Amino acid sequence: MASQPLTEYERKRLENIKRNAEMMASLKLQSKALELSSATKRDRIEKKGYKITPDKKPKSETPVIMRRSLRTRGLPPDPSTAKGLVDNILPPPLKTLSTLPPKSPTAAKLGPLSFQEANMGDSSNRIFIDSIMDMLDNTSFGKRHLVGSGGSLDLDSMVLKQENVVSVMPGKISNLRFFPSDYRSMIVAGDKFGNIAFWDVDSKGSDGIYLYQLHTTSISGISIHPFNLSKVFSCCYDGLVRLLDVEKESFDLVHSSDNTIVSLSQWPQDANSICFSEGRGVLNVWDMRAGKSSSSWVLHDDRINTIDINPENTNLMVTSSTDASACIWDLRQIDAGRPKNLMVVNHKKSVHSAYFSPTGSCLATTSTDNNVGIFSGADFMDKSMVYHNNHTGWLISSLRAIWGWDDSSLFIGSMKREVDVISIEGNTRSLQSSDMSAIPCRLAVHPQKVGTLAASTSGGQIYLWTQS
DNA sequence: CATCACCTTAAGACA
DNA sequence: TGTCTTCCAGGTGATG
Numbered sequence: 001m002a003s004q005p006l007t008e009y010e011r012k013r014l015e016n017i018k019r020n021a022e023m024m025a026s027l028k029l030q031s032k033a034l035e036l037s038s039a040t041k042r043d044r045i046e047k048k049g050y051k052i053t054p055d056k057k058p059k060s061e062t063p064v065i066m067r068r069s070l071r072t073r074g075l076p077p078d079p080s081t082a083k084g085l086v087d088n089i090l091p092p093p094l095k096t097l098s099t100l101p102p103k104s105p106t107a108a109k110l111g112p113l114s115f116q117e118a119n120m121g122d123s124s125n126r127i128f129i130d131s132i133m134d135m136l137d138n139t140s141f142g143k144r145h146l147v148g149s150g151g152s153l154d155l156d157s158m159v160l161k162q163e164n165v166v167s168v169m170p171g172k173i174s175n176l177r178f179f180p181s182d183y184r185s186m187i188v189a190g191d192k193f194g195n196i197a198f199w200d201v202d203s204k205g206s207d208g209i210y211l212y213q214l215h216t217t218s219i220s221g222i223s224i225h226p227f228n229l230s231k232v233f234s235c236c237y238d239g240l241v242r243l244l245d246v247e248k249e250s251f252d253l254v255h256s257s258d259n260t261i262v263s264l265s266q267w268p269q270d271a272n273s274i275c276f277s278e279g280r281g282v283l284n285v286w287d288m289r290a291g292k293s294s295s296s297w298v299l300h301d302d303r304i305n306t307i308d309i310n311p312e313n314t315n316l317m318v319t320s321s322t323d324a325s326a327c328i329w330d331l332r333q334i335d336a337g338r339p340k341n342l343m344v345v346n347h348k349k350s351v352h353s354a355y356f357s358p359t360g361s362c363l364a365t366t367s368t369d370n371n372v373g374i375f376s377g378a379d380f381m382d383k384s385m386v387y388h389n390n391h392t393g394w395l396i397s398s399l400r401a402i403w404g405w406d407d408s409s410l411f412i413g414s415m416k417r418e419v420d421v422i423s424i425e426g427n428t429r430s431l432q433s434s435d436m437s438a439i440p441c442r443l444a445v446h447p448q449k450v451g452t453l454a455a456s457t458s459g460g461q462i463y464l465w466t467q468s
Numbered sequence: 469c470a471t472c473a474c475c476t477t478a479a480g481a482c483a
Numbered sequence: 484t485g486t487c488t489t490c491c492a493g494g495t496g497a498t499g
Binding site for chain 1 (some may be wrong): 486489490491492493
């Protein structure tokens with residue numbers, strides 16, 4: 001501690017901070033359970049009404065309330081949130097504040113989290129479990145990609161029905177995925193409060209949304225194994241990686257780190273390994289059986305935002321990084337202690353995503369330098385840069401171009417509250433709907449259902465586009 | 469060179 | 484309707 005004399009003001013401020021810290025510490029655990037039940041009900045009750053009329057909600061409180069109570073009660077143990085809380089009480093100097101909350105490595109539970117204690121919603125764990133089980137039992141795995149159906153997708157037939165504008169969770173959605181099931185449409189989404197929501201789209205009833213808090217800060221990645229639907233992983237800036245275990249009715253702890261975990265991926269042919277990025281540029285390959293890292297490489301100079309494995313040649317991995325590059329690696333060949341670098345894509349600014357196309361023969365990158373890079377042809381040598389406004393600021397999740405159901409087009413959210421569709425030739429069209437009242441920043445396509453696309457917002461909503 | 473303060477931005481809550 | 488808070492982006496410009 002510096003030995004500076006404290007002014008009256010400063011002393012008071014410190015008291016407040018201390019008080020807050022104590023309050024948070026004491027509430028940390030129990031408040032979670034408390035939140036769960038209280039917030040839960042509200043959320044659930046509204047859900048239906050909210051679902052149908054996203055514009056207004058007269059008497060009933062929307063789930064958003066939950067967000068508020070969460071923070072007000074000091075649930076979040078992490079420093080950044082604590083800072084915000086203190087700021088509310090004492091406006092002026094945030095300067096010293098940043099130093100005050102000792103970077104506590106989060107108060108996350110370092111162990112499995114039961115459905116019971118993680119459930120933030122009103123929905124029954126039993127129904128959730130049954131739904132998942134039902135999906136596991138009835139999903140068949142044929143060819144994963146509907147390749148070759150080129151041109152079968154008619155954008156004009158894609159619609160956003162009003163009932164498919166749904167508020168599934170309180171916070172900004174940072175990630176979403178479809179379960180790769182031809183039997184059922186189920187979406188998993190993660191938000192900035194560490195919540196994971198499962199939306200069972202086909203359950204048209206009042207229920208169908210299951211909300212769990214697995215983490216303490218923003219979810220940074222979700223991965224579902226393409227052929228093993230029970231392998232649902234989540235990772236978070238809080239340094240944890242968790243795995244859904246339906247049979248044990250819990251979210252297991254796979255790994256905990258002092259560093260942030262930024263992205264996560266799996267190999268199509270191997271359900272016993274995962275890989276995730278950690279801190280500034282580190283990539284870990286994790287052996288699930290051994291319960292430890294089997295490889296760890298520094299691949300970038302800054303955070304790795306996405307990791308993607310080539311579906312055709314699973315030795316190829318592509319990473320995108322804040323260091324303004326995206327790289328393709330050959331995992332078979334180790335070169336100077338790390339995988340051989342086959343290709344570097346240079347952008348002028350941070351690269352927020354890099355994804356292989358469904359056939360694996362193309363690559364798409366998205367950067368805040370306002371370009372979407374498209375690479376095709378032999379060794380991805382045919383390159384084109386398509387201008388696209390990717391400037392989101394920090395309130396909206398960065399935009400990421402994802403591939404549709406074949407190699408012909410990319411989908412990416414637009415600041416104009418539209419979903420832009422970029423053809424591989426570089427032409428841009430867009431999906432528009434007056435029901436998209438917010439920016440659809442993160443997207444996901446249903447692997448088995450052509451024309452079914454989900455877009456998420458900073459307000460916890462999902463727009464589900466379908467083919468009419 | 470590394471760290472820090474500050475600003476931008478959209479969206480919901482609230483007055 | 485206007486105002487206020489958000490907050491792990493990222494650039495810029497100042498400071499140590």
